[in-house]
Structures are given as C-alpha cells and as structure tokens.
Amino acid sequence: MSEFRQNPISKHWVLIAPARNKRPDEYRTVSVMRDEPEYDPKCVFCPGNEQMNPELLRIPDNKNWEIRIIPNKFSALEHTAVYRHKHFYISHSGDGDHEVIITRKHNEPVALQSIATVELTLKTFVERINALSRHPELAYVQIFHNHGKEAGASIIHPHYQLIATPIVPPHIHDEIMGCYHYYQKNHSCIYCDIIKEELEVKDRVVYESEHFVVLSAYASRKPFETWILPKKHGARYEDISADELKHLSFVLKVTLGQLYTKLSDPPVNFYIHNMPLKSNGSLAHEESSFHWHLTIFPRITKWAGFEYATGIPINPIPPEVTAKFLKGDN
Amino acid sequence: MSEFRQNPISKHWVLIAPARNKRPDEYRTVSVMRDEPEYDPKCVFCPGNEQMNPELLRIPDNKNWEIRIIPNKFSALEHTAVYRHKHFYISHSGDGDHEVIITRKHNEPVALQSIATVELTLKTFVERINALSRHPELAYVQIFHNHGKEAGASIIHPHYQLIATPIVPPHIHDEIMGCYHYYQKNHSCIYCDIIKEELEVKDRVVYESEHFVVLSAYASRKPFETWILPKKHGARYEDISADELKHLSFVLKVTLGQLYTKLSDPPVNFYIHNMPLKSNGSLAHEESSFHWHLTIFPRITKWAGFEYATGIPINPIPPEVTAKFLKGDN
Structure with a gap:
C-alpha cells in the first residue's frame, strides 16, 4: 500500500510507493572502481601529480600525505561581496569558498x-570548519561526498568537497526551525525523541553503537536514505569528542561498506547537516534545540517530472525493508 | 562571476556558477528516438497492442485513436483513505489517481x-482535470511529461502522466503562498509583473506570442529551465480559452523543438503548475492572486551532494546565455 510520509523535522513529504516495488537486491549496480589501479599516473588527484593543483594543506605535511586539500578548480563560488536587490529579483554575489579534500589511494572508496x-578525514573536517569560522562573510560550511558518476562525481579518485556559503541554505534553515518549533512545543529535541522511538520500534534501525544510531529514514526520499544520528545532543559537528570521532568513523565506514557489498558499490552522496558558523551568529537563538547529523543518500533511482513539479519524491522501497536488508545476512 | 539568485515566488535559492561554464552547445546529447520505428509491435503503448492495458478513454473513440488514457500499471497511488498520526511521524494513505496519457506514434516526441x-493533448488535460474534480478526496492534479531515460522515462513511446494527490504538494503550496504574499504587499500579481519586467529587459525572453511569453527562468535550477507564462492572469489551467489553447500548443511545440534541434533531443521533463481542484477548496482565498504556468525542465546536468544537502541547485549556465542560444540562429 502506498503512503505519504512527512519528515518530522523539515515537514517535507515523500510518497512511499511499494506498488512499484522491486526487491532491494534488484537495485545492485556495477562498481565504478572495478578496474581502477591503486595509483593512476594520469589522475590529477594521485600522489606524484601534486604539482597539477595548488594546495591548501596536506596531512601529514610530507610526500606520504594521507589527505590533501586543494581549491576546487571549477569553483562554484568566488570571493566578492555585494548584495543586489533588483525589483523583485533578489541576488547575492557567489562569495564563499570551495575546497576539495582528497584521500590518498586512487581506487579505495570510503567504504x-x-x-x-x-577518522583522519572526519577530524580534518572539524579543523576546516574551525578555520573557516574566522571569515565573517561566511555563514555556513557544507561538507559532502559524491561517489560514482550518477551521484555527480566527475573524478573517480575519492574526494570530499567543502562549500562555504554566504547564506544559510534553505534545507539547513528549515531543519533548524523544525527542531526549534518542536522544542518550543514539546520541551525536547526531535532528533533525541526519534532516536528513542526508533530504538523502541526497531523496524528502521540498521545499527547501534555506544555513541551513534544508524537508521533508514522514516520519510526516505530515495531507497536506502540512511541517517547517522549522534546519541549525545549537540548542534555542532565541530564539538565532537575524540571518542565520538572514532565511533563515527567506524559506523560510517561500516554503513557504507554494507551498501557497497549488498548493492555492488552504488553511486552515493553523503553530507553533514550542521549549525551555521559560530562567527556568523545566524540562528544563535535556535542553536540549543538543533542536533547535527550525517545523511547517506544513495542514487539508485531517478527523480522525474512529478518530483520536480511537486517537491514530493516517490520512493519505491519502504525504509523498513531497506533497514532489514542492510542489517541482515542476505 | 557566480551569483546566488532567489526565485521571487517560491523564495528558493539557486547558485548560478559560470566558473564551471561550458558553451551551451557543449550540452548536446544523442536523441533517444534516433533508431526507433514509427510503430513497434513489441511496444505496450503502440496501436495494435491495446489489449495489453486496461483503458480509461480514447480520442477519437475508434481504432484510429490519437490519444489513449490508461491507468498506470505501477501506480504510485491507490484508492484507500486513512489519516494516521503516530507520535511525531505523520503519514497519509497514498490515496489518489495515476493515469498515463499516450499519443499515437511510437517515435514522435512532443517536439x-x-x-x-x-492541441488535442492539452485539451484532454482540461477534460481530465474537470473529470477528477468530481472526486472530493482529491486535492490536486499534477500533469507531467518525462522524455528520455535521464528524465525518468522508462518507456520510449511518448506519453504524459497524471497523478492526482490527496494533499496539496509543497511546491504548489509555496508558489501559491508566494503569489498571495506578493499580492498583499504590491496589489499586483508577481507573474504579471515578471512578464512586464522580462519583456522590458528582454535578456531572458525566448519567445513571445499574443497570449504567451517563453522565458529562461531568472533563478533557473538547471541549464535551460524554461517557463511558459500565459499573459492573461488566471489561476486555473482548465479555464484556458480555445484561442489560448491553440497558442499554447504552438509555443510548447516550438520551444521543445528548439531544445530538440539545438541540444540533439535532450532528456526533459515538463509540467503544469495549477490551483488545487475547485471541488477541494484548498487555498480558495489565495486563488485570485495565483497565475498558472508551464515549466520545461531539461535534465542535462546532475545534482550532487551539495544540492541534496542544502536545497541550493548549482546551475553552470546563466539563463541570459540559454535564452540567447535558444532564440538565436546559432
């Protein structure tokens, strides 16, 4: 039976429509890494080709670097700063920062x-967020990962991107306000309440560790949309403890590993939803009710005219089915 | 220079980032119809195979039908009706209607x-909307077209889809409220004002007829997002006059034809944004300020982690460039 479900934070609707259902394993793909070497001398991100890109940072700071940060060659943003209101058309200059965070091995996806x-990568994100919070013109730092062509990755070599924007993005704004309004009404955090409810019901829980819960999202926008929620309430990823960082590395790798194994390395995006930069001060009043989290968003179905027209994604597999598939031995 | 732009109706932001720019003609694709026959005996939508699907309607009602309407075999919606609130998780049964509207020739895309x-197809839409408005459980009728695999079309034979939903979709709600708030403040319709401004500035106008204006949208979410706006203010597509219907058929076909020719038949979605059903009465108070329209949404770039994380699409070509390309002789 098909069902409209509402995301309790953003209030966005999705349509879970298993009438179109296939079994989860029918969504298996073909690994993009299949025939790739560990080092590709033609790859602009591989060790040995460092001179092909300017460099912001390398860790460790020698030729055996594990992580290297470079500015994005085709930056979506530039350093300028004018606000322009033209009649009802409002624009804002594309001021900001766009970085690429590269891991060493050419054919080793995060999974x-x-x-x-x-862990080193996740720690680097903390450092970049703290460094960028010194720029008063920036409002928000979005860290994300694209893996596979269908997920928008134009270069095979594993890398993350960081885009720092001068405005608070609408999805972030909506989630923070959703948390705030829920808190005002219920005197509790919606994400903390979701964790409690999900651990009780169990249907959508993929994995639980001391510090994190991994869920197939109740109102999943695509099959296998997976949330990693920290158990400790806190608005800022950059305040993560050393112990939590270790756990997050483990649950992220294991969850991506399950997707990799069970769906043959599907195209996937993942990203962190965080508070706007401390220095920016946007939504400071709402900070205490927000709860940072990480979203894994596999790209194995396509949105079509209905999704773009209405804003309601059609998802052919209920999250209860994907959770069972991901945690099971099948 | 890159630039954030805000859609003046929905208030959604996009990032126009020509730093990633390619020339518009570099987005040329390969026609999906290239090697298809006029009739394919194996196609479930082709004349001769009518018995393979149940039928709701054919026009004209004989074996030489031009248009045939069938229920969607993999319907995203079903006829049931229960509201369920479970704690903070809100859902609504997937009650509604899902139809496929098929045109006769296998290898003849709308363009x-x-x-x-x-014209016959656009007239059929009016009739379906009027017919469905007799069902009190339905709130909204979304008509849309998917062309090409990348745009979500699973069957090559040209067809439209109609999904009638029991809720007003969020994008429709946001646009209607955007129009309403603008009207409250300015005592005029935002779409009427956009038409006036665009015809004056000319930069984004692709085509103008007696009854319609075709524009590259100011805050285009993807390259070549194109709006067809009726000059006559009115909230409901189903109130279109016979003369307007003729003009719309012409401008729709010509605009799709330009995209077809200049980009070699790109994957494309298009859809109508309309008022909720009269019978439903949702947003009746806001109706007088809304202005129906048709959106053409080519699918030649992919959204990646940034878009899904933030809700801000990155568009590599400014609409001023695509308008010039579409109307020019190049």
Whole structure:
C-alpha cells in the first residue's frame, strides 16, 4: 500500500510507493572502481601529480600525505561581496569558498578505507570548519561526498568537497526551525525523541553503537536514505569528542561498506547537516534545540517530472525493508 | 562571476556558477528516438497492442485513436483513505489517481508532433482535470511529461502522466503562498509583473506570442529551465480559452523543438503548475492572486551532494546565455 510520509523535522513529504516495488537486491549496480589501479599516473588527484593543483594543506605535511586539500578548480563560488536587490529579483554575489579534500589511494572508496583514514578525514573536517569560522562573510560550511558518476562525481579518485556559503541554505534553515518549533512545543529535541522511538520500534534501525544510531529514514526520499544520528545532543559537528570521532568513523565506514557489498558499490552522496558558523551568529537563538547529523543518500533511482513539479519524491522501497536488508545476512 | 539568485515566488535559492561554464552547445546529447520505428509491435503503448492495458478513454473513440488514457500499471497511488498520526511521524494513505496519457506514434516526441496533436493533448488535460474534480478526496492534479531515460522515462513511446494527490504538494503550496504574499504587499500579481519586467529587459525572453511569453527562468535550477507564462492572469489551467489553447500548443511545440534541434533531443521533463481542484477548496482565498504556468525542465546536468544537502541547485549556465542560444540562429 502506498503512503505519504512527512519528515518530522523539515515537514517535507515523500510518497512511499511499494506498488512499484522491486526487491532491494534488484537495485545492485556495477562498481565504478572495478578496474581502477591503486595509483593512476594520469589522475590529477594521485600522489606524484601534486604539482597539477595548488594546495591548501596536506596531512601529514610530507610526500606520504594521507589527505590533501586543494581549491576546487571549477569553483562554484568566488570571493566578492555585494548584495543586489533588483525589483523583485533578489541576488547575492557567489562569495564563499570551495575546497576539495582528497584521500590518498586512487581506487579505495570510503567504504573500503581503513577506519584510521576515515577518522583522519572526519577530524580534518572539524579543523576546516574551525578555520573557516574566522571569515565573517561566511555563514555556513557544507561538507559532502559524491561517489560514482550518477551521484555527480566527475573524478573517480575519492574526494570530499567543502562549500562555504554566504547564506544559510534553505534545507539547513528549515531543519533548524523544525527542531526549534518542536522544542518550543514539546520541551525536547526531535532528533533525541526519534532516536528513542526508533530504538523502541526497531523496524528502521540498521545499527547501534555506544555513541551513534544508524537508521533508514522514516520519510526516505530515495531507497536506502540512511541517517547517522549522534546519541549525545549537540548542534555542532565541530564539538565532537575524540571518542565520538572514532565511533563515527567506524559506523560510517561500516554503513557504507554494507551498501557497497549488498548493492555492488552504488553511486552515493553523503553530507553533514550542521549549525551555521559560530562567527556568523545566524540562528544563535535556535542553536540549543538543533542536533547535527550525517545523511547517506544513495542514487539508485531517478527523480522525474512529478518530483520536480511537486517537491514530493516517490520512493519505491519502504525504509523498513531497506533497514532489514542492510542489517541482515542476505 | 557566480551569483546566488532567489526565485521571487517560491523564495528558493539557486547558485548560478559560470566558473564551471561550458558553451551551451557543449550540452548536446544523442536523441533517444534516433533508431526507433514509427510503430513497434513489441511496444505496450503502440496501436495494435491495446489489449495489453486496461483503458480509461480514447480520442477519437475508434481504432484510429490519437490519444489513449490508461491507468498506470505501477501506480504510485491507490484508492484507500486513512489519516494516521503516530507520535511525531505523520503519514497519509497514498490515496489518489495515476493515469498515463499516450499519443499515437511510437517515435514522435512532443517536439516533433503536429500542432493539432499537441492541441488535442492539452485539451484532454482540461477534460481530465474537470473529470477528477468530481472526486472530493482529491486535492490536486499534477500533469507531467518525462522524455528520455535521464528524465525518468522508462518507456520510449511518448506519453504524459497524471497523478492526482490527496494533499496539496509543497511546491504548489509555496508558489501559491508566494503569489498571495506578493499580492498583499504590491496589489499586483508577481507573474504579471515578471512578464512586464522580462519583456522590458528582454535578456531572458525566448519567445513571445499574443497570449504567451517563453522565458529562461531568472533563478533557473538547471541549464535551460524554461517557463511558459500565459499573459492573461488566471489561476486555473482548465479555464484556458480555445484561442489560448491553440497558442499554447504552438509555443510548447516550438520551444521543445528548439531544445530538440539545438541540444540533439535532450532528456526533459515538463509540467503544469495549477490551483488545487475547485471541488477541494484548498487555498480558495489565495486563488485570485495565483497565475498558472508551464515549466520545461531539461535534465542535462546532475545534482550532487551539495544540492541534496542544502536545497541550493548549482546551475553552470546563466539563463541570459540559454535564452540567447535558444532564440538565436546559432
């Protein structure tokens, strides 16, 4: 039976329509990394080709770097700053920052990286957020990962992107306000309440560790949309403890590993939803009710005219089915 | 220079980032219809195979039908009706209607159809909306077209889809409220004001007829997002006059034809944004300020992690460039 479901935070609707259902394993794809070497001398992100791109940072700071940060060659943003209102058409200059965070091995997607590499990367994100919060013209830092052509990755070599924007993006704004309004009404955090409810019901829980819960999202916009929620209430990813960072590396790698194995390396995006930069002060009043989190968003179905017209994604597999598939031995 | 632009109706932001720019003609694709026959005996939508699907309607009602309407075999919606609130998780049964509207010729995309065929189809939409408005459980009728695999079309044979929903979709709600708030403040319709401004500035105008204006949208979410706006203010597509219907058939076909020719038949969605059903009465108070329209949404770039994380699409070509390309002789 098909069902409209509402995301309890953003209030966005999705349509879960299993009438179109296929079994989860029918969504298996073909790994993009299949025939790739560990180092590709023609790859602009590979060790040995460092001179092909300017560099912001490398960790460790020698030729055996594990992580390298470069400015995005085709930056979506530039450093300028004018607000322009023209009649009812409002625009804002594309001021900001666009970085690429590269891990060393050409053919090692995050799903197959060592926990140590994932941990080093996640720690680097904390450092970049703290560094960028010194720029008063920036409002928000979005960190995201594209893996596979269908997920928008134009270069195979594993890398993350960081885009710092001069405005608070609408999805972030909507979620923060959703948390705030829920808190005003219920005197509790919606994400904390979701964790409690999900651990009780169990249907959508993929994995639980001491510090994190991994869920197939109740109102999943695509099959296998997966949320990683920290159990400790807190608005800012950059305030993560060393112990939580270790756990997050583990649950992120394991969850991506399950998707990799069970769906043969599907195209996937993942991203962190965080508070606007401390220095910016946007929504400071709402900060105490927000709860940062990480979203994994596999790209194995396509949105069509209905989705773009209405804003209601049609998802052919209920999250209860994907959770069972991801945690099961099948 | 890159620029954030706000859609003046929905208030959604996009990032126009020509730093990633390619020339518009570099987005040329390969026609999906290239090697298709006029009739395919194996196609479930082709004349001769009518018995393969149940039928709601054919026009004309004989074996030489031009248009045939069938229920969608993999309907995203079903006829049931229960509201369920479970704690903070809100859902609504997937009650509604899902139809497929098929035109006769297997290998004739809308861009190459006769004006008469397009007109007959657009007239059929009016009849379906009026017929469905007799169902009190329905709130909104979304008519849309998917062309090409990348645009979500699973069957090559040209067809439209109609999904009638029991809720007013968020994009429709946001646009109607955007129009309403603008009207309250300015005592005029935002779409009427956009038409006036665009015809004066000319930069984004692709085509103008007696009854319609075709524009590259100011805050285009993807390259070549094109709006067809009726000059006559009115909230309901189903109130279109016979003369306007003729003009719309012409401008729709010509605009799709330009995209077809200049980009080699790109994957494309298009859809109508309309008022909720009269019978439903949702937003009746806001009706007088709304202005129906048709949106053409080519699918030649992919959204990635940034778009899904933030809700801000990155569009690599400014609409001023696409308008010039579409109307020019290049």
